[in-house]
Amino acid sequence: MKYSFIETKQDSDFPIQNLPYGIVQPSDLSPRVGTAIGDYVLDLSIIDEAGLLNGTGAEGKNIFSASSLNPFMALGLPVWKAVREKLQYLLDQETADLRDNEELRAKAFYPQSKVRMLLPVQIGDYTDFYASKEHATNVGTMFRGKDNALMPNWKHVPIGYHGRASSIVLSGTDVRRPLGQTKPAHAEAPVFGPTAQLDFELEMGWFIGPGNQLGQPISVDQAEDQVFGMVLVNDWSARDIQSWEYQPLGPFLAKNFATSISPWVVPFEALEPFRQAGPVQDPEPLAYLKQKKNGAFNINLEVYLKPENDSEETQITKTNFNYMYWSVAQQVAHHTITGCNLRPGDMHASGTISGLERSERGSMLELTWRGAEPLELKNGDKRTWIEDGDELIIRGYCQGDGYRIGFGEVRGTVLPALSEADILGVEKAIN
């Protein structure tokens, strides 16, 4: 096995096999591209300047002094591969170039705790899919009954919808409980106020590389070449707003107030050892969705909830990305079959990832069966939905033999809603 001269523990998220990309801001310096290795960050703009990335096709273009990964994403797979290979070479314990250059090492590495992480990508369009059969079945059962749980289109069409890009925020950003319209079950008319059913959704997201020209679909067997890398996603949702608004055009305000992502983008190539067969697809998909390779990946996913003023996290979900019925490649191919153009920096997310067991469900909606079966936390508190002050944490990793490809985490704490007076002005609110 390969090791780096930067020591990484066996359970580190960031061994030399991973090398995720992020936008880091060391104190007093401008944002730049870094890669995580053990507890450190390697500053790619510094080693590019030193000529160590020569020959990759990315060198000397200010790609790594950019404040987003978009310019790097636009370069495409051959360059991504060359840079990754070069980084694995440079960080190898056997390679002297960087290891023995004390001056450069002092400039190029920062402890992760000393840098600020920024949103890694300037996201153009964000598309959210609905690709877990277990999730779609659970939600369908709750909303339409067991017999109509899965819509007739679900096993033919990788269902998705356009999400809101502007409100995608970095892990650690607080999330304000949204206000909105809801309609209590037996009320005559809707009411206005803070959502009473704030939820998380455990998802994974991927970023698109060069993309395609408008009018030119990406075939399913070429789709993975467009995938730069992956992150953890929490697609915060307000279920009471959602159930009142979603007919007939789908979720809108229920999900536009915040979507949190993890800061490190794990290269799609790093997931290759964890590729496996996904669920059997029956009926067979149409030709444009038939993928030759296995399209699933074995990624462990965990969700934790930490109440305010409590240091202890309770694990509330443990599931796996390999439950996804539709693969990443199938979702990308489907998205573009009409000719829709994808651009560097577009984000796709999987939709909520739920497994077969109750403990594997990826949302409060499913875990508490729409509030009917509260969760018990370690401190004895109960939860039907997420409460003010709660912090939600998602973690994920692929377990290799003696190493991990980790995604780090995405976390967010819920702030209380604004008052009606805050937003309408006092005069209007009291009339």
Place this chain on the structure above:
Amino acid sequence: MKYSFIETKQDSDFPIQNLPYGIVQPSDLSPRVGTAIGDYVLDLSIIDEAGLLNGTGAEGKNIFSASSLNPFMALGLPVWKAVREKLQYLLDQETADLRDNEELRAKAFYPQSKVRMLLPVQIGDYTDFYASKEHATNVGTMFRGKDNALMPNWKHVPIGYHGRASSIVLSGTDVRRPLGQTKPAHAEAPVFGPTAQLDFELEMGWFIGPGNQLGQPISVDQAEDQVFGMVLVNDWSARDIQSWEYQPLGPFLAKNFATSISPWVVPFEALEPFRQAGPVQDPEPLAYLKQKKNGAFNINLEVYLKPENDSEETQITKTNFNYMYWSVAQQVAHHTITGCNLRPGDMHASGTISGLERSERGSMLELTWRGAEPLELKNGDKRTWIEDGDELIIRGYCQGDGYRIGFGEVRGTVLPALSEADILGVEKAIN
């Protein structure tokens, strides 16, 4: 009435009362911001350079040499007002500054026919609403029957959904008929192929100015201050793809292959003389949607269809923007009530605008009642849906006393679909 020293005919779309903004590219020059006046374009980067925009708050910042209107949009209402006022002063027949400066005039004006128009805005997020009661009722009647035509939420919630920003194209861009999955009414399984129900949607769009911080809603009475200006929109739709895919997350591929917009962005302020009361809203909207001012605008809208190899256009729709049940301000306020952040360059569209009469319907779906009542064109051809080679043209204007505030037009011609072999590779297609 005010007149310009640049002659404009009474039925010109672009008198001195209008002054829409666009991104123009004169031959051999870089893209820049221009305003339309009569048959000419005034190059704002040239007159800014000459100091004529001093004192507006936009001067000397390269705002007008940008390749999109976004930097201008980000400056906000006081600057938009100052620039507009200054332009109306400079173009007035009584003002000598520009009129009598022959050298500057020669540099600053181009015939419109000599410049290339570009997409005026770098669009971040695109949101499409569904704000015409007549359209929602027509569609609801066709899909769910007369008794369930309007969903219970419709008169309470300005229904909208996130659209696809990457495929928004400029007027004149050809539109390729999309491929996709459809499910014929009595078929066992879906089939793959070109849409057989290609449609247009007559809409209007508006662009957002500075926007708001995440977590801070925009109140309904301040919402119009965020609206930079408006364009004509054709939200191309594939109805057979839509009806198979849209449950439960709304339209996705059916509308992501192209949305066409007109090139000139008419300042929201230019519409002020055409403000009027909209339809009575009953039941009363919730407090956050109650607008003090009248929120409707009297804008005439027309749709024409021109078959291939035919020089004659047939008018197929004539309606008005004042049919909109939900106002622009209400839609903006609703969008942000959860705290969702809008950014400069975001585009909102109204949804299809239909009126009470059959001739006022804003889509083929409604005009032909889902294909049951074909339209007859001037050349005797019939249409149930849009055919390959057809050109669709939308025009719009406010009729003042002796002048027009025109939106110009948005046009697009339909190209035949790609073949399955084109997209899958020949090997796969014959297997």
